[in-house]
Amino acid sequence: MFNNLVQTLYNLADTYWVSKLGTLEMASITLVFPVIFLTLSVGTGINVAGTALISQYVGSNGEKDATRVATQMFSFSVILSIILGIIGYFSTPYIVKAMGGNGDVFTYSTEYLSIMFWEIPGMFLFLVYTSIKQGQGDTVTPMVLNVMGVILNIILDPIFIFTFGMGIKGAAIATVLSRMIFALYAIYTLFAQKNGIYLDKNNLGLDRKTLGEIISIGLPASLGQSAAAFGFVILNGFVISYGADTLAAFGIGNRINSLILMPVMGIGNALATIIGQNLGANKKDRTTLAFKTSMKLSTIFMIVGGIILFTVSPNIVSIFVKNDPEVFRQGTEYLRLISASLPLMGFFQVFVGTFQGSGHTIYAMMMDMGRLWGIRIPMIMLFKKYTQWGPSGVWYAMVLSNGLICIFGLIVYLSGKWQEQIIKKKALA
Template structure:
């Protein structure tokens, strides 16, 4: 949970300092943030595949295969992240234009996004490190490195933004440096230390069979999260049609909401490892009990969080708003509305963690894609054209799509199909 809090603080630090520059830079950063998450979703798919495979091999006492999968995942991630970073850097002007960025917002968005694409290799490397550590039940070490990265980011943000007078570009540079330094150190430790699961230099060359395993499990998650992230790109294009103030309010509300969701995101990540190891050890009942416990815990936490957010939403939003009553009002309205759906988001994170940990990522993909493309975006179009709700129509569509998606996840959970193993165990010796 604390690790997810730290990840959220990366975004909140940038949001806080960029908000001091005014509404336009804040709106610009909000506009292009889904593009970063779209690219990151590919790395997350590899991370999900690694967590599922490594944890199940650990559960079945096959450490050799765990090490091999980890090393192959590293090689694949390095190559893919460099390619994606270069492509994204070159296509930035076209991406911002496609999303509806014009004039000042185009300038600020392009400045921020071109630099943020340098962060892709660092993000991918740290995802590999996190998958390897979490598969062994070690969530503490990645958290420590994340804490150090956030502290460095918080220190560098005002220096680059204001002292060096780099504006929104400074926020991006501070984030890239903070991420890359600790990602490289994390990977170094996996090569240097031979205890537990580590990276083996002898297995760096890609092996087709293992790559197929990683892709087979990671691809559905990548497609689901990529489709969801691209859905947020489209969503932002709808939000910006209501004006820069609405987009800025949306961005601030999302980052605050991410902070509140931190506990259930942590539960979902932990659950993926627990489910994977228990299914690898053929303990299906224990895996199911873990999911049920996670559902109860997430519901309690999100009900408490939702009540608190409704009460203090205006005060929190005001921290990020600089002399703009309209942004404050819209941000407060949005935050209060999404607070109502927090228990639903708890269910969503638990079900996604369950399906990812079990290796049945197709179900997680269906939830990710269906929530955005099957439900939310069609609802937004309908509400925009056939109601007088204005920006609130977007918020209502978000709430309803979350509710329906959770019902789907619950049905899949009850079916028990997610309990089937996905690993190939060594054949017993005669």
């Protein structure tokens, strides 16, 4: 949970300092954030596959196989992240233009996104490190490095933005430096150690069989999150059609909402490891107990969080908005509506954590894609055409889509298909 809080603080630090520059700058980073998430989703797929495979190998006492998977994840991630970073950097202006950015928003978005693409290798490397540690049940070490990274980012943000007068570009540079420094250190520690799960420098060459394992599990997760991220690109296109004020309010609300969701995201990540290790040890009864316990915890956290968020929404939004009453009004309305649906987001995270930890990532992919493309975006289009709700129609569609997709997750859970081992045949051999 604390690790997810730290991840959120990375974004909140940028949001806070950029909001001091103005509404257009705030709208600009909101516009391009889904693009960063879209690219990151590819690395997240590798992370999900690594956690599932490593945790199940650990549960079945297969540390050598786990080390093999970890090393291949590293090699593949390095190559892929560099390619994605280069492509993204040179295509930034076309991406921003296609998303509807124009005028000052186009200029600021292009400046910010082109630099943020150089963060991709650092993000991918740290995802590899996190999945290796989480697969063994160690969530503390990644959290410590994340804390150090976010502290550095908070220090560097105002220095680059204001002291050096770099504006929105300074926020991006501070984030890239903070991420890269600690990602490289984290990977170094995995090469240096020789016990537990580590990176084997003698097996860095790509192995087709192992990569096949990783891709077969990671691809559905990547596709699901990529589709979700691209859906948010489309969603931002709808939001910006209501004006820069609405987009800025949406961005501020999402950052704050991410902070409240931190506990259930932590529960989902921990649940993935627990599900994987117990399936590896063939203890299905414990996976069921872990699921039910996670549901209870997430419900409690989200009810409490929703009450707090509803009560203090105006005070929180006012931290980011000083002289723009329309952004303040819309941001407050969005947060108050979302606060009522927070338990649904808790259920969603638990379902996704269960399916990802078991290695049956196809179900997580269906939830990610279905929520946005099958329900939310069609609802937004219908509400915009047939109602007079304005920007509120977007908020209503978000709440309804969260509830409907959780019904699908419950059906899959009750089927029990997610409890089949993904390493069963190899372990028996």
